[in-house]
Amino acid sequence: xxxxxxxxxxxxxxxxxxxxxxAWMEFYSRFERLVRMVVRRRLHNSEDAxxxxxxxxxxxxxxxxxxxxxxxxxxxxxxxxAERVCVDRYRFSNASKRNAETHSLDDENSGVVYQVMKSSNxxxxxxxxxxxxxxxxxxxxxxxxxMKCRELLRLRYYDEAPYSKIAELTGITENTLTVQTSxxxxxxRNIHQNLVKSGYK
Amino acid sequence: xxTLDKNNMENHPQDMLLGYLEGTLSVEDHDMVRxxxxxxxxxxxEIDSLGxxxxxxxxxxxxxxxxxxxxxxxxxxxxxxxxxxSSHLEICPLCSAEIANYNHSRTQETLPTVIKEALxxxxxxxxxxxxxxxxxxxxxxxxxxSPMFRFPTLAFGAALAAILxxxxxxxxxxxxxxxxxxxEDWEEAGPVxxxxxxxxxxxxxESKAVGxxxxxHKYTPKSRSVEQSKPKVALVVVFSGFDxxxxxxxxxxxxxxxxxxxxxxxxxxxxxxxxxKQFLEKAVGRNLSPTRILREFxxxxxxxxxxxxxxxxxxxxxxxxxxxxxxxNDQILAESIQLGLSGTELASRINDSLALxxxxxxxxxxx
Numbered sequence: 145x146x147x148x149x150x151x152x153x154x155x156x157x158x159x160x161x162x163x164x165x166x167a168w169m170e171f172y173s174r175f176e177r178l179v180r181m182v183v184r185r186r187l188h189n190s191e192d193a194x195x196x197x198x199x200x201x202x203x204x205x206x207x208x209x210x211x212x213x214x215x216x217x218x219x220x221x222x223x224x225x226a227e228r229v230c231v232d233r234y235r236f237s238n239a240s241k242r243n244a245e246t247h248s249l250d251d252e253n254s255g256v257v258y259q260v261m262k263s264s265n266x267x268x269x270x271x272x273x274x275x276x277x278x279x280x281x282x283x284x285x286x287x288x289x290x291m292k293c294r295e296l297l298r299l300r301y302y303d304e305a306p307y308s309k310i311a312e313l314t315g316i317t318e319n320t321l322t323v324q325t326s327x328x329x330x331x332x333r334n335i336h337q338n339l340v341k342s343g344y345k
Numbered sequence: 346x347x348t349l350d351k352n353n354m355e356n357h358p359q360d361m362l363l364g365y366l367e368g369t370l371s372v373e374d375h376d377m378v379r380x381x382x383x384x385x386x387x388x389x390x391e392i393d394s395l396g397x398x399x400x401x402x403x404x405x406x407x408x409x410x411x412x413x414x415x416x417x418x419x420x421x422x423x424x425x426x427x428x429x430x431s432s433h434l435e436i437c438p439l440c441s442a443e444i445a446n447y448n449h450s451r452t453q454e455t456l457p458t459v460i461k462e463a464l465x466x467x468x469x470x471x472x473x474x475x476x477x478x479x480x481x482x483x484x485x486x487x488x489x490x491s492p493m494f495r496f497p498t499l500a501f502g503a504a505l506a507a508i509l510x511x512x513x514x515x516x517x518x519x520x521x522x523x524x525x526x527x528x529e530d531w532e533e534a535g536p537v538x539x540x541x542x543x544x545x546x547x548x549x550x551e552s553k554a555v556g557x558x559x560x561x562h563k564y565t566p567k568s569r570s571v572e573q574s575k576p577k578v579a580l581v582v583v584f585s586g587f588d589x590x591x592x593x594x595x596x597x598x599x600x601x602x603x604x605x606x607x608x609x610x611x612x613x614x615x616x617x618x619x620x621x622k623q624f625l626e627k628a629v630g631r632n633l634s635p636t637r638i639l640r641e642f643x644x645x646x647x648x649x650x651x652x653x654x655x656x657x658x659x660x661x662x663x664x665x666x667x668x669x670x671x672x673x674n675d676q677i678l679a680e681s682i683q684l685g686l687s688g689t690e691l692a693s694r695i696n697d698s699l700a701l702x703x704x705x706x707x708x709x710x711x712x
Contacts, residue, residue: 155586158657158664158684163468169456177447181413203463214666214682219414279405286408301402302409307369326363333398
């Protein structure tokens with residue numbers, strides 16, 4: 145029965161909240177690689193930077209664990225916190241960049257000019273954050289989409305297969321496929337809009 | 346593909362918009378759509394939103410990938426519903442790389458210094474695993490619960506608990522798990538029933554129990570036909586993290602807190618702790634795990650739902666995880682968790698957890 149099997153998480157959280165260092169060590173051992181996976185997906189940064197964020201996630205978890213709601217799995221909770229820390233990183237990085245740019249107006253030394261130039265070559269952090277959040281909603285919407293549509297969109301956009309190849313694979317004519325893809329995307333858009341309306345973030 | 350009537354603005358080329366965006370239309374259709382878009386605001390907005398979505402699907406390929414927590418479950422616990430994750434892994438280089446990374450990276454043997462420092466700051470006096478103190482904790486438990494016995498009704502309920510009640514101990518990987526057992530049968534349950542039903546006579550109950558008369562401990566329905574139409578619920582207390590069985594009076598007092606209220610009795614039929622006890626007595630010696638025992642109990646007693654109170658020893662306090670489980674598929678329908686509870690708080694929270702039964706549309710699910 146799930147209620148007994150989940151006692152392990154329940155017990156670990158309880159011990160962590162009492163400040164037990166061995167319990168935190170166990171918690172860290174269990175979830176460190178998972179956190180690293182989330183951070184790597186979100187930030188696409190160097191390994192050093194990722195290490196830094198992973199530490200931040202666990203430091204945040206020290207205070208956040210008391211809010212753990214066992215309606216969700218512990219790993220789900222850890223992922224949520226990891227994603228929040230990544231979003232905070234985006235924001236912090238964006239704010240720092242803005243400050244640096246503001247400073248450059250008063251300072252014309254070459255270092256600052258270089259900094260501004262460098263930032264112009266990178267994707268805007270604000271945009272990256274919005275895109276990441278948008279992608280999360282699309283991901284959720286995809287889960288709610290019918291299996292046929294999901295598979296069709298996967299072939300078309302993930303595999304980037306031309307309609308001729310999809311037609312070969314599925315035995316459906318190209319014309320029908322273009323219409324079906326269009327309808328699937330519209331359905332996805334409708335689900336997406338409903339999620340946004342319902343406040344999904 | 347259908348052609349567009351240029352002169353009919355109500356005939357929106359919805360199925361052609363994506364093709365227009367992706368440049369897969371014939372020259373003629375492309376021109377017609379372009380002409381339509383110049384005059385139709387609705388389609389212009391539509392193509393905008395579709396383009397944005399298609400762009401995300403192309404650039405953010407991980408939207409097709411399972412969540413990190415799903416990979417965690419896949420690697421650690423073999424979670425793979427319908428083979429979805431393993432099939433995805435076969436075709437997705439992004440996820441293959443992630444999984445390889447996960448498998449090859451090794452966690453440090455000790456906590457990183459920054460995390461240790463943060464822990465020290467959050468817990469100035471860190472406590473370490475104190476299982477050796479369990480003995481002292483047991484000694485304190487009866488005192489924590491003793492205030493409950495000042496109330497006449499509760500004292501009466503506790504006095505009804507039969508001497509034969511037992512607590513079974515089964516060793517498991519994460520410390521022993523006890524299924525709390527009591528002879529409580531809640532015969533005088535509910536405000537109305539309390540005055541209407543005859544007072545319980547302990548001697549009679551005990552003698553019948555010894556004689557093995559299974560009818561004695563059975564919950565006596567007011568009207569069998571009405572009772573049978575209600576979903577049947579088992580109320581179970583499970584203990585973990587304790588080194589030895591708790592005093593029977595403590596277990597009884599916790600079951601006393603689970604006594605169904607009259608409003609719940611209108612909606613559900615409850616199995617009593619005495620029925621669970623009777624089943625467990627039969628299961629002794631069969632070397633079954635607590636999980637298996639409870640499953641078999643649910644099956645034999647035709648239980649539809651179980652409200653399981655997981656009481657966990659948590660240093661000097663208790664943790665409580667209350668879960669309402671659909672016994673047919675082990676699905677958790679509702680759940681609450683509380684940590685750092687005193688003995689009195691624990692009793693009170695167990696009583697509160699009966700409210701989980703209100704939160705779920707159980708009757709509908711049963712049909």
